[in-house]
Amino acid sequence: MYAFDIECPTTIAEAAQALGGENQALSGGQTLIPTLKARLASPEKLVSLTAIAEMKGISSAGGVLSIGGATCHADVAADGSYKALSELAAHIGDPAVRNRGTIGGSVANNDPAACYPAAALASGATIVTNTREIAADDFFLGMFETALEEGEIVTAVKFPIPEKANYQKFVQPASRFALVGVFVAKTTDGVRVAVTGASNEGVHRWTAAEEALNASFAVSALDDLTVSADNLIADLHGSPEYRAHLIKVMTGRAVSAAS
Amino acid sequence: MTKVTMTINGKSVAGDVEGNTLLASFLRDDLHLTGTHIGCDTSQCGACVVHVDGRAVKSCTMFATEANGAEVATIEGQAAADGTLNVIQQAFQDHHGLQCGFCTPGMVMSTAALLKDNPKPTVTEVRTYLEGNICRCTGYHNIVKAIMAASGQDVSAIAAE
Ligand SMILES: Cc1cc2nc3c(=O)[nH]c(=O)nc-3n(C[C@H](O)[C@H](O)[C@H](O)COP(=O)(O)OP(=O)(O)OC[C@H]3O[C@@H](n4cnc5c(N)ncnc54)[C@H](O)[C@@H]3O)c2cc1C
Ligand code: FES
Numbered sequence: 001m002y003a004f005d006i007e008c009p010t011t012i013a014e015a016a017q018a019l020g021g022e023n024q025a026l027s028g029g030q031t032l033i034p035t036l037k038a039r040l041a042s043p044e045k046l047v048s049l050t051a052i053a054e055m056k057g058i059s060s061a062g063g064v065l066s067i068g069g070a071t072c073h074a075d076v077a078a079d080g081s082y083k084a085l086s087e088l089a090a091h092i093g094d095p096a097v098r099n100r101g102t103i104g105g106s107v108a109n110n111d112p113a114a115c116y117p118a119a120a121l122a123s124g125a126t127i128v129t130n131t132r133e134i135a136a137d138d139f140f141l142g143m144f145e146t147a148l149e150e151g152e153i154v155t156a157v158k159f160p161i162p163e164k165a166n167y168q169k170f171v172q173p174a175s176r177f178a179l180v181g182v183f184v185a186k187t188t189d190g191v192r193v194a195v196t197g198a199s200n201e202g203v204h205r206w207t208a209a210e211e212a213l214n215a216s217f218a219v220s221a222l223d224d225l226t227v228s229a230d231n232l233i234a235d236l237h238g239s240p241e242y243r244a245h246l247i248k249v250m251t252g253r254a255v256s257a258a259s
Numbered sequence: 260m261t262k263v264t265m266t267i268n269g270k271s272v273a274g275d276v277e278g279n280t281l282l283a284s285f286l287r288d289d290l291h292l293t294g295t296h297i298g299c300d301t302s303q304c305g306a307c308v309v310h311v312d313g314r315a316v317k318s319c320t321m322f323a324t325e326a327n328g329a330e331v332a333t334i335e336g337q338a339a340a341d342g343t344l345n346v347i348q349q350a351f352q353d354h355h356g357l358q359c360g361f362c363t364p365g366m367v368m369s370t371a372a373l374l375k376d377n378p379k380p381t382v383t384e385v386r387t388y389l390e391g392n393i394c395r396c397t398g399y400h401n402i403v404k405a406i407m408a409a410s411g412q413d414v415s416a417i418a419a420e
């Protein structure tokens with residue numbers, strides 16, 4: 001690692017002040033620390049977010065679950081008030097990763113194989129930052145790209161709790177990330193289907209499946225659909241055609257498991 | 260350099276660390292608590308698992324500064340002061356849950372965290388919980404057996420598998 005200082009502010013305002021320029025936010029560090037070790041980042045200073053009490057914890061009001069940006073995966077897993085989301089959190093990485101990694105870090109990083117972006121997009125979540133609120137549809141802009149400005153902090157993610165939802169992850173066994181993951185949410189405004197792990201564009205919605213499932217929320221509604229392999233990820237774990245196949249299979253499983 | 264203080268295995272310790280000093284390096288290089296092993300240094304193998312404020316974490320993927328003020332538990336604090344092994348360590352010995360022993364400190368610390376939350380896990384729960392702890396020697400079978408024994412469960416069926 002290159003040399004850097006660490007600052008541990010205790011309020012969002014102090015953290016926002018400290019960020020910008022060559023300074024970078026540090027949350028659970030489960031992605032950033034390996035990146036620093038590989039010398040792929042060289043911040044002058046890391047601004048740790050995990051001592052900020054107002055960014056931690058989970059609260060629910062009016063059918064909306066609000067999760068502080070520095071809340072770790074294990075705490076979301078233990079919460080249970082949005083079952084599909086807690087189940088998703090319970091299967092991220094391993095227990096030690098879940099005790100450090102945070103929802104803010106996960107959505108800010110927008111890894112194309114990460115789990116939370118699929119939940120946020122399918123649930124129609126709102127990403128709350130220190131300066132504004134961004135709809136998930138406008139937040140995830142492509143592989144490792146988001147609408148965040150330099151120095152902007154994800155302070156919370158707000159999830160409207162759907163009528164029914166489920167996440168199905170086909171695990172890449174070495175990394176435990178999603179080879180393909182599909183989150184299906186049946187909301188009062190209709191069905192939303194978000195796919196992670198599959199596309200060179202990162203997390204995205206499968207609108208053809210949404211239309212079919214709006215007509216009939218059953219696995220058979222997907223029968224006539226095919227997924228194009230265009231622009232899907234090709235790597236040693238799977239071809240684009242394999243991932244295209246998995247998208248449909250995992251969507252079907254999520255529909256039949258949704259509760 | 261930043262000054263950090265933390266409680267490690269019940270004892271208060273202080274030290275000066277650089278921003279990029281990992282908790283694992285602070286334990287091993289500064290405090291000579293070399294029971295915490297660094298296997299992969301990339302948060303994959305779990306050899307470096309310690310507890311911070313009661314939770315299992317990979318000490319190769321956390322900075323020492325972030326543990327400032329925390330309660331840290333490492334493998335060195337698991338046996339009694341006279342060297343008597345705790346239940347988990349004894350079960351690993353009795354059931355040959357280790358061969359070279361490199362992964363063992365992390366295995367024992369992960370097991371301690373598991374049994375705190377789930378005192379009587381099933382075999383599947385044990386295997387799932389240990390997803391982040393890699394062992395290159397044992398093939399895991401005897402590790403699982405040791406953990407079932409440490410949780411006071413019958414292991415005769417596992418022995419017969
Ligand atoms: C072994 C292993 C297995 C894993 N398996 C999975 C898996 O199955 N599924 C999955 O989804 N993920 C997985 N992960 C990733 C894990 O969930 C990470 O914790 C997560 O992607 C990043 O969160 P973090 O809190 O650790 O962020 P950090 O590593 O601290 O930060 C990541 C990036 O986000 C920025 N950042 C962090 N917090 C904020 C914020 N609040 N606002 C703005 N920017 C911020 C940082 O500057 C950095 O660029 C795994 C990781 C490991 C090590
Ligand atoms: S050394 Fe920390 S996980 Fe391998």
Ligand code: FES
Binds near residue numbers: 359
């Ligand atoms: S006993 Fe050798 S790595 Fe586990």
